[in-house]
Amino acid sequence: MPWICPSCSAETELGYNVCSKCQTPRPGSEEGAGDFKLGDDNLITIAADFLGHIGIVVVAELVIPWLLNYLLGIPLLLGVLIVFAFFGAVVFYLSRRDGSKETNAD
Numbered sequence: 709m710p711w712i713c714p715s716c717s718a719e720t721e722l723g724y725n726v727c728s729k730c731q732t733p734r735p736g737s738e739e740g741a742g743d744f745k746l747g748d749d750n751l752i753t754i755a756a757d758f759l760g761h762i763g764i765v766v767v768a769e770l771v772i773p774w775l776l777n778y779l780l781g782i783p784l785l786l787g788v789l790i791v792f793a794f795f796g797a798v799v800f801y802l803s804r805r806d807g808s809k810e811t812n813a814d
């Protein structure tokens with residue numbers, strides 16, 4: 709059974725939460741779009757984000773020192789320190805950039 713759009717009076721199948729003609733959300737539907745979407749503050753999104761960051765660091769700490777050792781003969785421990793220094797420099801740069809942005813907003 710289709711529903712009637714309150715905006716343009718067009719009929720849309722019940723499976724869709726937006727009007728097929730003018731994209732007006734179906735009355736009683738939450739966001740409008742029928743597809744399920746996670747917010748940025750959702751626990752699953754935060755966990756996935758966290759695991760993603762951990763994964764990048766773990767891969768970097770395992771693969772880059774190994775590559776440096778394999779390709780350039782740099783000791784593994786030195787490679788780990790190089791990766792730490794690189795990530796430290798990136799975080800330092802990003803934090804400084806964010807800080808300057810905050811002072812500009814004043």
Ligand SMILES: [Zn+2]
Pocket residue numbers: 713714715716717718727728729730731732
């Ligand atoms: Zn409509």
